[in-house]
Amino acid sequence: MSNDASGDPAPIPTGMGGSATAEFAPLVRAFDRTFGHRRDAGGALAVHLHGEPLVDVWTGSAGTGPWTQDTGSIIFSATKGITATVIHRLADRGLIDYAAPVAEYWPEFAANGKGKITVRQAMTHSAGLSALAPIATGLDDVLDHELMERRLAAAKPDRLRGVPAYHALTFGWLMAGLARAITGRGMAELFRTEVAEPLGVDGIHLGLPPAAAPTTYAPLAGSQLSLAGKPLGAMVLGRSHLIPGALGAATRCLFLPGLETILEGQDPPILRTELGAGNGVCTASALATMYSALANNGVVEGDTYLSPRTIKEIRRIQSYRLDSALFYAPMMWRLGYHSLPMPGARAGFGHIGLGGSFGWAEPRLGLSVGFVHNRLSAAQLSYDQSAAFWLLPRVLNCLRATRRIPVEQTREAAA
Template sequence: MADRGKEFALPPGVGGHADPKFGSVATAFARHFARGRGGGALAVYLDGEQVVDIWAGTSDRAGKTLWDSNTAAMPYSASKGIASTVIHRLADRGLIDYDAPVAEYWREFGANGKSRITVRQLMSHSAGLSELSSLAANADELLDHRLMEQRLAAAKPSVLLGRPAYHSLTYGWLMSGLARSVTDKGMAELFRTEIAHPLGVEGIYLGTPPAGAPTVASSFAGSMGAMNSRAGRRFAPRTVTIPGPLGAFMRTVFVPGFESLLDVDSPRILDTEMPAANAMVTASALGAIYSAIACDGQSPNGRFLSAERVRQLAHVQTRQLDRTLYLPFAWRLGYHSIPVPGAQRGFGHVGLAGSMGWADRNSRLAIGFVHNRLPDLRYLASDQTIGFRLAPYAVRAARAARSPGTVVPFRPQRSA
């Protein structure tokens, strides 16, 4: 599909390359992202072929090192999509059945009334295990991933068992505990053996890439703003008692000292295995995962998932309003819909501050988008929606690419 021999003239400040048919995507990326705080990258795949691989901005705290093709970022909850894909790979080999009780594989998980909770419930955020308050007393305990797996195995589910309630951080440890029970491997190792190696790509890690790896982790850019102010730290413990979306979300992420994990000078969150949040990925690698899903499990490196497995993981499990975020996520098995015009048919996973992986099986289109901006409340709304605003350009460009002679104009929207 790529227009080989031709090169789109990228906008100022944007590096990489883009097929001319997807020039509007690169122009939109430049408008929404190329200026300002930090840096980031966007990858677009069509029919399994990468048609956009672009980046902009800087990757270091000082703002002096330019982003490049090997720069990775922590995509927050977009990490969940990668962890979910590990489980689907194991299911594809008959090691896991979605309708089997989790305790059939992870024996300790059956404690405290959880013996009948299924893998399907776990992957659709319906296990009643979303809240952190009874699991960890402080941020130091969150860094002990084996401890968190053990405490979730011993925990009692809440009254939300059976109803979708976004498991903001616990989802990752639930996936790793399940995967460990059938492979005897941690999720960091499985990110490499079940995702990166089968796809034949670099740029997929859980936590900081090892020294000598081609992939280089970006530093956090900007600040936590109000979240990390003295007043913010005083107010945060009170938010867990607030009714409605804010309190519901904070109960899934807050423990005393949590803000210390995102310290810009020493981000301890990258020193553990937190599969719900701390992947370290390039946009190209994240897009490659979803490209294989968009192409019914086939990747340029061979079959990644069976077509039947992709059909199953793409099936909507519930359209109920999520009890944590109060949004109709249309949960698949570990992925959610992205309800924006032009991109509703696809699914993937978005992270805090807007990084995302996304696939549309109907058009065989996939996107990977990552950046290193911290979730500052002053910019959070605009950052959170960058990927949503870029996706429709890719959808329109893909449609035009299948219709020779069609030109997709760039129609500016409000920039970030």
């Protein structure tokens, strides 16, 4: 890595791998302290500016060995950002119009009064199809992605149609059904042909990476969501249809009795399906590379990945309404991505997953960030989930010191 500001690389702590420019030394130290000493767990962080890697570091354990540059972890809902990018690639070629009804491309989707639901509504979690119980009875159903696509096509929208209500799992099947109707291909193949291969990266997979792939999977560390399977948790979640308000909406979109077993074991069932809403296995550097294209006018190493027209659509906030299934959080939904109402993230966009892994783009700076880790433990979930809230401000603080962009720009981004 070059470093125009100081000419020296940052010291890398013992046990940590990778490199970073000198100005990011405080971030590197903080990252190693936080993620380098967890039992059977580790993580990686990548920061790119105008496509150039300024930080690419990894630390800790990947379960059976140390974390490496090619270690990937399940990024859960951060997968949605990649799935959305696939749809934007199809739109960029004129195969999809965001304002058109989904049923124009996927005729079966018109069933039960859904004929006027648009691609834009589906991509902003406003299709009224967030609940799991109407389409799935248990784990076996959820693991059959083509069955889920067909059942969504036949489903009746609920009372939250037209209102942002996080489609925690159904988003992936909606986008996959739409893409399959147009291309005849599944979402896992489209991850490869529309994202990984055009960007020249391997570390973006839907489900378990192939045995021959450079990317290796880091098993989940921690208790996962085992509390949801305890008698009291199962009883409450099994009656989610009776829970009023935001709590009811959240449980209906996320839980089914027995679904927590999808994460159990060294080779969990979640890896054996195509869940475009939640089972991407990615490296930090690959995520940063994808979001770099979105942060830099759709251009990667001089080649156009997405046109200016599509980039303009991606960057536009589609809804300022509070999300009814995320406890009325101000997600500021874009087409498949969200923002965060916090310093350093208000004009940026990306997607955070369960446990805190995320990919992020800040177009005003040409900045992209990828962060992945493999701890998923109920006791530490609230802390891990907030990783973006301390990592992104620290990235901006270090970026000011590089003198690669005007200080005024970083101050504006941090406002």
